[in-house]
Amino acid sequence: MNAKSFWPKLVPWRKDYRKADLPADALAAIIVTILLIPQSLAYAMLAGLPAQMGLYASILPLLAYAIFGSSRVLAVGPVAIISLLTASTISQYAGEQAIAAALLLAFLSGAVLLTMGLLRLGWLASLLSQPVMSGFITGSALLIAISQLKHFLAIPVSGHNLPEMFSTFLQASDQFNGVALLVGLLSLGLLLLCRRYFSTLLKHFGLSTDTANLLGKAGPILAVALAILGVQLFKLDQAGLSIVGQIPAGLPTLQLPETNWPLIQELLPAAIMISLIGFVESVSVAQSLAAKRRQRIEANQELMGLGAANIAAACSTGYPVTGGFARSVVSYEAGAVSPMAGVFTAFGIAITTLFLTPIFFFLPHATLAATIIVAVSTLIEWRSIIDTWRFSRIDFAALLCTLLFVLLQGVEAGIMAGVGISLALHLWKTSRPHIAEVGLVPGTQHFRNKDRHKVICSGAVLSARVDESLYFANIRYLEDALYGEAISREGIEHVVLMCSAINSIDYSALEGLESLNERLHHAGIQFHLSEVKGPVMDQLKQSNFLSDISGKVFLSQYQAFNQLCNELDATLTPRI
CATH class of the missing domain: 3.30.750.24 (STAS domain)
Known part of the structure; x- marks a missing residue:
């Protein structure tokens, strides 16, 4: 089989790809890369892993998804919810053991997704109803935002739910650092201002509306650059401000995760949960964007694409990934035509890991925390909560219970409670038919x-x-x-x-x-x-x-x- 007949079969979108589409995909890749660099660093921090692992998880997974996925604009990589679930799963480990657990978790998640794809089990995602997902995502977003206050206050807060966080906060409140709070608040304010006014400002300089809106997404890069400059000029790291420090330069090492059967047994339940939640989040984003271009998403093919992406992450020192909402929307609005934009993005992140990591040495953790807070703020679905209350009290009960369980018991308990409550309410409702x-x-x-x-x-x-x-x-x-x-x-x-x-x-x-x-x-x-x-x-x-x-x-x-x-x-x- 020659190359001309092999590639269209392996990569379905390749058969109708045109050279004229390359500039659009390249431009979209530049925009997404700019967004992805600070996000990758921030989400790795959220997952409790070294910063470089966020970058590593944004290289090979993008290439793997480009081959096996069905969406033309979905941007795969670390996301907030999956990072939180990863942090919750590997929190009992430290150092190299935590990294090994994260790699194995990504590999197990990929294996679960590939198995589901081969067995055509995409319908299993329907077990997570929309109210349960809304409650889970909203609760997780609030939990993520609150957990980042430890970087604003320089207090080593730990725990997987609000009671645990509040308890550890009280115990270590004497370690408060005003410099960290100032940097965090300034970064947060700048990010919010950029989100609201940066595009409008760029329009005043003569840029078109589309170009201004796209460049307006670069607010995190501006915040990161100013924060790094501020730390260097005022030597804030000597005032107790926590910074990222040395990020190893170079591409990730390619190797399979170490087989550890006791650890596999411990991680498998979490891997299944991460697979389902990541699949639901990814497919919902991919379907909404595909509908705007009258394209189709194959759910079972998405399982294969996401499974391959997670296997690739595990083999390249990454951690579990899925399709991200923010970067996928940016990719779509930037004019991405095909997964080739993801391929270009992977090369952009690779260049960053090779040559640009020293730039981030003085990056404050408080700025990354602000980036996370602003990113997850878009996930809080207040409108969905209100609409659910108006439409169905039963669905609202499932949503509220899921949200409260996430906040008070943690993300795993929240999603399990949400599924259980949904099934119980369904049985109750259908047990008394009209x-x-x-x-x-x-x-x-x-x-x-x-x-x-x-x-x-x-x-x-x-x-x-x-x-x-x-x-x-x-x-x-x-x-x-x-x-x-x-x-x-x-x-x-x-x-x-x-x-x-x-x-x-x-x-x-x-x-x-x-x-x-x-x-x-x-x-x-x-x-x-x-x-x-x-x-x-x-x-x-x-x-x-x-x-x-x-x-x-x-x-x-x-x-x-x-x-x-x-x-x-x-x-x-x-x-x-």
Whole structure:
């Protein structure tokens, strides 16, 4: 196989890539590289790892994703949430052991993602509902922002939740450093001003709106440059200000993480959680950007791309990565056409690690902390919380519980609690399905809820519709509701269950229907079904239910109502 036929098959976007797209991808790469350098350093600090590991995690992972991923503009690398999860997972280790744990965590995350991709398990991400993700992301963003105050105050605060952080803060509050607070606040103020006014200022100098908006993203670089200059001019490091210090120059060493089976067993649960959360975050960003260009994202291919990126991170002294929101949006707005922009970005970061690391020697940790706070502030979804409260109290309960668990118990407990609460609330909600007595809309063959419409009902035929599939959690409620309503009315001879909203039944539901049929039969009432969907009918045919039912199975509710009323010559009563 020659190169011309090999590369399009290995890299799908390569087949329609044009040389004319190179300038756009190169420009986007320059902008993203400028954004990514301070972010990579800051997120490595957030993960509790040496600064250079943030840069290393932004080289080979980008190349791996460019080969195997499906998004054309997604920018892969360290992100805040995954860095926080990494820090929480490896916090019990120190020094070289922590680095080894981070490498192995990235490798396990990549292996989990690749396995999910090969098994086409992209649907597993749906287990994390949007309210749970909103609560998790908002809680994590608040936790990240609060955790960075230790760099503002120069107090060695530790812990994975608010109570632990507050406790250690009180114990070490005497170590407060005013210089660190001043540098942190100035950096934070500058970053916020750049975010709000820098683009407008650039427009006054004659730059186009698009160019000004793109260059406005370079605020972190400006803050970093001024902070480094300030430390050198005023020798703030001699006043107790914590700085990054020496960052080893050169490209990362390529090697597989050391196999440590006891450590693998300890890290695997966290790796699975990081994989799911990283996948959900990445796919949501990729899909929203792809939709703007009428492109498609293949969820299972994304699993392969992210898996390969994490394996690459593990083999190049990085740590777990995923698609980042901020840098992906910047890449999109900068005009990136293909993953080639990620390839160029990887080369830009590589050049930085080779030649530019001495520049960051005097970079204050307080400035990196300010960068993190400003970055995660966009993740706090206040609007989503308000909208969820208005739309569904049940979903809001899941969101709020997830958020509180993240803040009070930590990120792992938060996401596990959110998933558990969502499943529990779903079971509770579907265990009491909406059951409506329906009647015939005059002049039509349609049946509607008698409490909402003016319809015709029969004193001898009870027509009911259940708006839920039937399974073990709700069949007893349906059985008791229909039986209780039928025997409580005088003259009821038939019960017709309208099945238009039933998409499936399980074995427990089948037994419940058989029990309801038997109970009604003993009461002298015939039980009928109408509008049974094909898959449900196929299930019923695999049992004895159709031969044991006391009544019939009708094609439509109108047919059932009309035939039974004619047979009984039943009185029809309009109801409002």
